[in-house]
Amino acid sequence: MDTIFFDLDGTLTDPKPGITGSLQYALEQLGRPVPAQDELAWCIGPPLRDSLVVLLGGEVDADRGVALYRERFGDVGLYENSLYPDIAATLAALKPRARLFVATSKAHVFADRIVDHFGLRPHFDHVFGAELDGTRANKGDLLAFALERTGTDPSRAIMIGDRSHDIVGARRNGIDGIGVLYGYGSREELTEAGAVHLCATPLAIAEHLSAGLN
Template identity: 40%
Template sequence: MLQALFFDLDGTLTDSQLGIVNSIKYSLNKLQLPELDDATLKLFIGPPLLASYQKYCGLSAVDAQQALLAYREYYTDKGILENKVYAGIPSALAQLQQNYQLYITTSKPELYAQQISDHFALSQYFTAIYGASMDETRAGKSEIIAYAQTETGLVHGQNLVMVGDRENDINGAHDHGLQSIAVTYGFGSQDELSAAVPSAFATAPTELPSIVKQLERPL
């Protein structure tokens, strides 16, 4: 029996592109690094930032840490609230909350995820929020899901559904035997999400309650 839903944050609950992109641009400028095109900047949204700085900027682990510190200078001051809730998310969460436990599981630092959820009145829908550690030693989606399962005691993957917009969300669900819903209104491309083979797709937040209902199955 389906018990709970794990929700990604960026690209699933909120459109955080402006704040994240501005924070990355600030960090690149401060460290005098080459500018990145818009398509590459968008790829930063979702996965752990340290890994993205190394992958897309060619930085060493040490330099990526410096870039992350610069990123957070802007993000904590302005970027965190350069953000908006997707239309239809509050009503979808309100419907789902009637039948399931809802949790946020994000690669964003847990502190920031809590601040965003509080500011945008999303916290009322979630039993708890699980995110990355500030040093990103816990940051990958598979790690976050494992952390959330341990903290909640929801250890049976078949009782859970992961909802997210990037391949790391879907692959993390596969790692732990969870069903998954790939939302196509976020930041992941259709090709990326299809290749990850989710249990279902949602093209809009309003579709989520009915799709979750379709995924219900006995143990």
């Protein structure tokens, strides 16, 4: 059976208000300059701590920044989020023909709550995410773990995501990556990362994959 791994942020849901608002909160608490939310959109997708290291100009205060981010995100930012149009219909079309999993750099304790909040649990066999200490925040490490846990042949799997990290992590594990253009990565970013196909809408994912699924 074919296996499909879905990224969460920027692929299944649009998390911009919650992520950028929580980053603003962390930066404000640290007494650092606070960019506008639009200027923080590039932080959606990569591992949180990596983005904070860039924002803070180094490792100093990065761990404290993660803690402050989660202070707001765990109570408020988690739900400042919305499903992209037609996600439920796309998953419903694919579910009878493939095993579906979430594979996100977000800590799984948050990812699980988001999946449940939007009623997506019935579509997925499991949600794979990072540990709170940053273990498996790298998408390549996460997918290696997921492949082992699910007994998946990489040649029979697809990774779907909106950022280069999704595609690069997939390729590292011998998985083809499909990029989505409605999230936060550009066409150029996804193409240069090695995406085998690009989809402009969620429904286009199901349409593209339908021919290759058993």
